Structures are given as C-alpha cells and as structure tokens.
Amino acid sequence: MERWITIILVLGGVVLRPTSTQNTIPETVLNCCEGDVLFLLDSSGSVSSYEHYHMIRFLSDLLQPFSLGPDQVRVALMQVGTRPRLEFGFEAHSTQHTLQGALLGTTPLQGDTNTELALRLAQEQVLVPGGAGGARAGLPRVLVWLTDGVQPGAVEGPMAALREEGVAILAVSTGHGNYQVLQKVVTPPDSSHLHFVDIDYMSIITKDLRNAIIELIRAKRLQVRDVTSSSAVLQWRPVLSEGTGFYTVQFGPFGTEGGGEGGQGTSTSTSGGQFSRLIRPGDSTWAELTNLRQDTMYMATLVPESNLEVLKPLSVTFTTLPEVLSPTMVTISESNTSSVKVSWGPLQLNSVQRYQVEYGAIPRGEVRIATTGPDQSSLTLSQLQPNTEYLVTVSALHSTGRERAMSVRVCTHEELPALKDLELTTVGSDSVQVRWRGGMEGLQGYWPDLCLACIQDGPRRGIVLHCRDLLRGHRSYSSA
Template identity: 35%
Template sequence: MLFWTSLILALSLRLALAQSGAEHSVTASAPQGDLLFLLDSSASVSHYEFSRVRDFVGQLVSAMPFGSGAVRASLVHVGSQPYTEFTFDQYSSGQAVQDAIRVASQRMGDTNTGLALAYAKEQLFAAVAGARPGVPKVLVWVTDGGSSDPVGPPMQELKDLGVTIFIVSTGRGNLLELLAAASAPAEKHLHFVDVDDLHIIAPELRDSITDAMQPQQQLRASEVLSNGFRLTWPPLLTADSGYYVLELMPSDKLVATRRQQLPGNATSWIWTDLNPDTDYEVVLLPESNVHLLRPQRVRVRTLQEEAGPERIIISHTRPRSLRISWAPALGPDSILGYHIQLGPLRGGSAQRVEVPAGHNSTTIQGLTPGTAYLVTVTAAFRSGRERALSAKACTAPGERTRAPQSVRSVGG
C-alpha cells in the first residue's frame, strides 16, 4: 500500500512540475512592452472617421495580454495640444483598456503631430506616466495623412531611442514622409487603408506589434548600407547604473573583432567603415552592478557595394529618337531604379525618364534632328545614394539613320 501511495505522489509531483514548466514557458514567451496609440483627433478628421479609428484600436488590443509583466497601453490625442486619454499604469486589464478607448472623445483643433510626437516620447519613458524601463516601446500612429508641423525630427528621435513605429494612414498622405517615419521594413510597419477597411488589417498589425514586443528582438539593426548600419535598443540602463559594451564580429575570422564602450543612457550606435556584402554578428553587453541583464545579439549582412553604370551606349540613332543602353549598376538587390536625363548641349529643355530596376535600356522620342545632347544615367539605391554617368549623343540629321555608335563617357 505504501508503495502505491508513493508512486501516485511521485507521478502527481511530476505532472505538477510539467504543468508548471509549460506555464512558465508560455509566460516567458508572452509579449511585454509599453504600447502607445497616437490618434489624429483634430478637426481634419470627421466624427465618423474618428469613431471608426476608435473601434479599430479597440479591436487591436482585444486579444493582447495586459498586466504589469505583459503589455501596458496608453492613448494620446493629436490636436492643437497633445492630450493623454489614459496612461500606461491606469488600466491593468484588456477589458478596461477597451472600455477606455470606447469612451474616448475627439479633441478637435489643429493637427500638430510633431508636437504630439515630442510629447509621446516623454510619455514612453516617464515613470510618472507608468512607463517601465527595460521593456520594448511601440508607437502606433493612426493618421489621415496630414500634419500642421514637421514630424520627421521628433519621429527620428523616437527611433533613435529604440521605439518601433507603426503607421496607419487612412488618407493619401505624403508617401515619402511616411516611409521615412515608419520603422523598417515599410511593408510591415506602414499601412494605407480606407477608414471602413481598417478591420481587415487588424489581425496582421496586431501580430506585428506582438512580435515587436518579444524580448529577444530588442536589439535591432536599421539603415543597413554597404559600409555600415545603425543599431538601436531600449533603455536598459541609466547613466548612473552601468554602461554598455558593443562587440562587432565579422564572418571573416581574419578580421579583428571591434569593441565600443557606451554610457548607460545610450540607446543607439552607428557602425561605419565596414566591408560590403559581409555578415556581422553584434553583441550588446549591459554591464551593471545594479541590474542583471543578459547580452543581446543580432546578425546583420551589409549590402553589396554600390557602383553606378560603367558604360553608356547610344544606338538606333534617328532624327527624332535614339536608344540609350548602359552596363547595370552593381548591387542589384539595393537598386531602386534609374533616372535618365537628356538635354541639348547648347541649352533647352531636358527630358527625364524613369526606368525600373532590372532594365538597362530605354528609347527617347521627340528629339530634334542633327542635335547634340548630354545623356546622364543615374542609379538610385535604397540607401538614398545615387551614382551617375554622362555621355554625349547626337541625333541624325534629316531623316537618315546612322549606324549604332559607342559613346565615351564624359563624366560620372
């Protein structure tokens, strides 16, 4: 009898430990972070549109885990002055957050988004607003696309502090401005959608927000070029509680590991003078006598070296048209496309043609017979850099056709 009692107790204990381990595993992988919603509450948004956005935000938070060790949320309105609807520590359950969103009122006024972003930065890192040190920070900005003040500088400050930026635009907006403001990659962090179709993107956006709150993804690389990249991480330490050591290890074992020591209030660093098309492993080591923090790692591959067109060939020259071909730029994965500009050497209006990546020729029409032109082929890279090469070309006089000619470049 004693044997069977002991066996049952042992099996019960093993089952309890297994269940405890499973529960611990779920808790460890649960998202944790401070999530701030920035809603356009100005007069540029109709009451109907605001109500649809409010429903959308409620749908986003409906399946998120809330609590002191999970997600906390705050809502800030964009208007003439920023206004906090509720702080991070005001509600501890998902239902309470949804109820607070449901009763939020539109503030009206101007669309001073830049001012609200500067205010949001304070909220995300202020203990008085319930912000927690050492957890991922996420900002979800829902806008109709316009702003009365600049958003670029305050948004970059947020990204430099390690904040992940999601943007949902229900209007047309400035594509280039929104692309620059959202975190990379844009296809994951920037959404253009009609206000009545917001519910369609809610599940995908909620998953992306959850991914951004996973602890192992705190150290991030962005602005990757052929010779460097930017690193960002949330504030894990303070200037008084410790310091960071960054280690950069290239895949080429013959190249020495680089190290950089940074103060405890640092949240970003840019590595430069790196080799193109190379894998690097980065380790962030928080050193502190106050907090025990694990190292964080990220692997980054630099882009191929950006080199512009090396040769321009002019062919099929006719009195009013000619064909331009060029040797493709190096680094095809980083090419956005080509700009072709052609103008008379002796003055006059110039033509500009856009050619997509993957193509290396185009035919220009509507030219003047017997006229010398300057042709410039510019390769545009994803990094924002450009490489150009120029050559001379001449249309045929009258209606005769000249044989193809190879033209020597006159500049680059």
C-alpha cells in the first residue's frame, strides 16, 4: 500500500510542476510592443464575486510581463454593468506596480449587462485615436472582452464599427456564450482571438492570449538607418538580453537565398555567394552592413537565437543610394570688386582626401590653385581684378583615386569712381539742393539717399549719394 501511495505522489508532482511554471514572466516580452489595450470586463449581476476575482487575477497575470509607458504598452479597464464605468484610462499607469494595485483593487459593479453602452463609450471616449485621454494615433488599438456569455445584448453592430475603425477585438468567454455571435465579433483568426474557458482554469489560456495580443501590438522592431551607396545600419529593439542568446543578421540583394547557420560570437560578415551573415551578442541593438552595391534593393533578416524559447525572425528591405561623388554643387557668394566666396558640397569625410580650387580670368588669365582639407566646404578668393569674369573649378580627390570636378563662372563687381565737388545748398526751410561734377564716362545715373546726420546742435537732414542706374540726367534733388 505504501508503494502505491508513493507512486501517486510522484505522479502528482509531475503533473503539477508545469502548472507552477506556466505563468513565469517571459523576459523577451518586456520591450516587445507598442499599443493601447482596453479590457472590457463583464461585472454585471450574472458574474459572481468568485468569478470576478478570478477574472481580475487572470488579467493581473496576463499583463505582468509587459513594459508600460508612453512609448510602449498602455492599458485601460472598463467594467460592464447597468452604468459601465472606466476604472482607469490609458494614461493612468506607466508602471506595473501601480497597474497591479489598481487591478487588485477593482470591485464588481453588479446590475444589468449593458455591453452596448460600454462599447459606445469605448468607441467615443477611450479608443478614439489622438483625443484627450484616448488612444495614440498611428499605434495598434486592441479591445479584449471578458464575459460570462450571459445575455451580452446586441453587440455585433458596435463591434463591427470598432473593427472598421481599425480596432482589433479579442474575446474570452467563461460561460456558455453564443459561439456564433462571439465568432462574428472578434477579429480573425478566431482560433487565436476567441477563447472559451472554465473560470477555474483561466490560467491555461494566459500564454496563448498574451501571444495573440503581442502579435497585434508588436512594435516595428527592425529599422534601417544611415543608408549610403555602400552601407547601412540595421537597428532593432532588444528581444534578448546578455547570456540568453545571440542574433544572426542575414542580408543580401533582394531575391537571393540565405546560406547556412552562423555560429555564436561577434564575427564579421561571412559571405555565401551574394548572401552575408553577421553574428551579434544578445545585448546588442544594431549592426552595420558594409560592402553593399550601389542603387540595389537588399533584404535584411534578424534572427533572435534564444536559449529560452523560439522567436520569430524579423525582415526588412531597403535600397542603397546611387553613388554620389562630391562636389555636386558649387555656389558663389559675397562677391565684390576684388574677392568672391566659393562654397561646395556635400562633404564626404570618409571618401574625400582633399579639395582643390582652381581659378583664373577668362579667357587667358593666370590660373591660381588653392588646396583645402576634406572638412572644408568654402574658400574666399582674394586679390581679383574688378569687373572681370573668372572661371572657378572645384575638384575632389577621393580615396579610391577617382576625381570629380565642377566649374562655375563669376564676375567681380565694377569699381565705381567717387563723386567730385559735392555741394549742398539750403533751399528754404524744408529742402536742400545737391550739386556735383557730372559727365563721367559710362555712368548711367545717380541715386540720392536721404539720411539723418547728427551734429552738435541736434539732428538735421543730409544727403548721401551713391552711383546707381537711376535718376538719369538729374543733378539736383529736393526732399522735405
């Protein structure tokens, strides 16, 4: 008899051990997602206090692994009764500590099952994107409905309206609800978005429901940045941590096939034909892809190799830039009678060794040369002749030995003669007459400019003259 008792105890231990570890918090969930999840909890009179308690405990275990915050997962809870009540909105809790406290402090409403009103409030106030206290625009929105299935009301229409607005709907029934109704209201596939479970065994669906939510709100974890004609940086949000595994990065021209499996470590890329592979440790978040072909579409795949569970690979496509050699533009500014400023770009510090600026008067002037470093993008050319056209050429010597040059023409300003024998004569109390010696060859006109001159007895009006192509033939100017 003692032998049989011993066997039964051992078997009981074997059966119970998986249950004790079933709700262990998976570390890989912590930073996986961005989205807003509203839980609609049936709290009417058909739900006993015992059932309500187990539903709350189920939500507590379900949500515990998620990282909360404005750039991650946000959670709201609405209870269904005669008058549905929003227990807390999306902005209420950014830590698990406060969320868990709010969940465990939730008390049932009782009353009628007014699910229709609850759905209308959810649509108009909670799940509306971009509204005050509502969901975030551009991120996934999820409604998880927990019900005992007893007389939920006419929910098909409101649920359909939410789905049309992009809200994903999942349902958990703890009673004998109408399967056809529940199947219609959830977002396909119902195999993962609709669950029927006894109130005493809700923990058996915790992992499946959590995974379904994760798939709906999983963040775009894989991004490509700093794309050039020959390189790109692959960046991801971590799903592993140090010591829990490593990442394999596979990349190649779009349409090529991958090679074999890579080993653990931090090796540089290894090629299998046109396909390359990188290995990165579990705590890394980026990898640089080099030796790419210009103007080519690539596919990059990130494979998390976890010691704890199987994780899905993530893929992204991108196109490298066409090869662009500096300079692609040369401009002239700050021109005067004896100097001009020449600027060029873009700077390519990784490929340009130096810039050379050649300039000379057209057509047969002496050519002068100035050299600058790869980090300089402008140069002032001085000691130029006035009213002269110059050809300016900027050349870049690249580390590959290639050169690229671009030329522009620029004309220095004409040097204008100063006025001679300028005289000012007062004419009445509110005007002056200006006289000067005219007849300068090639001069088309004058521009009188009125200003205020300060002298000891206070401000008075004076005249400053500039040679301009205006007021032709005028040799006097009056001003009030």
